[in-house]
Amino acid sequence: MIEIGQLPHARAAQAFIDYLKGLDIECVPIVNEHGVALVVYQQDKAEQARYEFEQFKQNPYQKKYLEASWDNGSTQTKLDYGSSSLGLIQQFITGAGPLTLVTFFVCVAVFAAMNLGFANQVFSQLSFFGAVPNSDFSQVWRVFTPSLMHFSAMHLLFNLLWWWYLGGKIETKLGTRPLMILLLVAGSLPSLVQYMMTGPNFGGLSGVVYAVVGYTWIMGQRAPESGIGIPNSYMTFMLIWLVLGFTDLLGMPIANGAHIGGLLVGLAQGAFDSRKRSR
Incomplete structure (x- = not known):
């Protein structure tokens, strides 16, 4: 019996087990306090299994693993996944890092406050320079804090889903530092672009979302070994x-300047970070 590694999720473990089955490698899951241990009994296949395990950890969402579950998965339940609600909560938490989650919940809290009778107070404190009286450039936080405000539930949901999915990937694969840079830079510089285009009345995490999209895409193209990509x-x-935002088809105001600025920030940082990794 040879343990080749551990995975935190029963679902992920089953997907990998199904993939190994297609390679004629029999893998057995053993649930423990840390998650699921993966064990093989074929000594001659252990090294191959370890190699495949490392590949799976780097990019567990590859199409080949999903296809393996369809092709090789058994109809018999092999693992106890626990309650669906607990499984979703665990996936939500482990699919992101602390910065991803803190930003997520801050945006939710700000939106809740704005819809519980404190909209004017929140806007007066977090809006961009010039949006409210006596908001001058000494209040430096105003260059970033508009990114935390959302004016509709759809706007909030769209942004936070992308933020959790891609921001979480960046943070769990590459660490908090690159995501922190993306958040601060793409949450600030694109706000200046948006201000020059439409004035101070805007908000939302869209610029940062476009930054993590651009960053993840270019890292996947230029540094696939980083384990992130779309x-x-x-x-x-x-x-x-982005293009539709410049038309009236969406039927709502769109922060096009923030979108373009954020995308350029993400592409630039991705190009820089991928170049560092290739050295």
């Missing part, structure tokens, strides 16, 4: 959404 179709969708 399909070209996702990038195409976001570019189409």
Whole structure:
């Protein structure tokens, strides 16, 4: 019996077990306090299994693993996944790092406050320079804090889903530092662009979202060994959404300056970080 590694999720473990099955490697899950240990009994296949395990950890969402679950998965339940609600909560928490989660919940808290009778107070404290009286450039936080305000539930949901999905990938794969830079730079500089285009009345995490999209895409193209990336179709969708923002088809005001600025920030940082990794 040879343990090749541990995974925190029963679902992830089952996906990997199904993939190994397609390679004629029998892998057995053993649930413990740390998650799921993966064990093989074929000594001659242990090294191959370890190699495949490392590949799986770097990019567990590859299409080949999903296909393996369809092709090789058993209809018999192999693992106890626990209650669906607990499984979703665990996936939400472990799929992101502390910065991703803190930013997520701060945006939710700000939106809740704005819809519980404190909209004027929140806006007066977090809006961009010039949006309210006596908001001058000495209040330096105002260059960033508009990113934390959202004016509709749809706007909040759209931004936070992308932030959790891609920001979480960046933080869990590469660490908090690159995500912190993206958050601060793309949450600030694009606000200046938006201000020059439309004035001070704007808000939302959209600029940062476009930054993490651009960063993840270019890292996947230029440094696939980093373990992050998105399909070209996702990038195409976001570019189409960006273009539609300049039309009246969406029926709502769009922070186009923040979108463009954030995308450029993400692409620039991704190009820089991928170059560092290739040295």
